[in-house]
Amino acid sequence: MTTPLPGQPSRGSTSGQPIMAVFDLLGRRWSMRILWELRGGPNSFRALQEACGGVSPSVLNTRLKELRTSVLVETQDDGYALTPLGEQLMQTLDPLRGWSKDWAIALSKNK
């Protein structure tokens, strides 16, 4: 099976497996955060920028391009939105929220 990212730099290391391509894509700064913020519905460019803590427009635009060519995000009349694939991804990532709370508790006891 061979699936690096389509039309994307694919910083090496994907070695053909889809899961590696996911790590490559989501391992870029702001990727997951952007998708996460889109869960609530479409967002305009500037609203998304705000939601992501003021990420610089250049980076935001680059990430959005990548996410669009990866068919996780698309543009609609009311701005950027998750595609069905993007929503599925966010659903599989949803348990992370619960885990992160446990993690935070464990860390606070640790210091």
Add this chain to the structure above:
Amino acid sequence: MTTPLPGQPSRGSTSGQPIMAVFDLLGRRWSMRILWELRGGPNSFRALQEACGGVSPSVLNTRLKELRTSVLVETQDDGYALTPLGEQLMQTLDPLRGWSKDWAIALSKNK
């Protein structure tokens, strides 16, 4: 709720929520891949480097430090290993494997 990363640079943007800290940590290059490769059991530094497609030792070491202070990875007699927390994280991330296959199929039809 306030939980940035403990003793880590926390490249801004975490804004206090644990899930954001997760995105910050896992959004760094190789973080997820390293954890992923440790699923199969402990690995020596150099074995891990190999498994991660020859990532440079400097970066690998940095990531491992971060993952250790985040209590996701620990050193054992036989090298680096996931902590219980790290294993839980990998379990919550496991559905990604299935999703990534669907994604790859969707992408291949798309071109």
Add this chain to the structure above:
DNA sequence: CTTCTTTGCTACTGTATTAGTAGCATCTGT
């Protein structure tokens, strides 16, 4: 005990990615 590997890193240099700011073209409301 000496020598040869292997292992786990650190140091250093060059390249790529991201941050940060400014500003322009287009659209929207008044």
Add this chain to the structure above:
DNA sequence: ACAGATGCTACTAATACAGTAGCAAAGAAG
């Protein structure tokens, strides 16, 4: 027509990462 708001692009500076070399320590081999 004018004043904002919006979606970007362009540019520079800072940071992160890649790539290579090599060293100290631990073990194996003779």
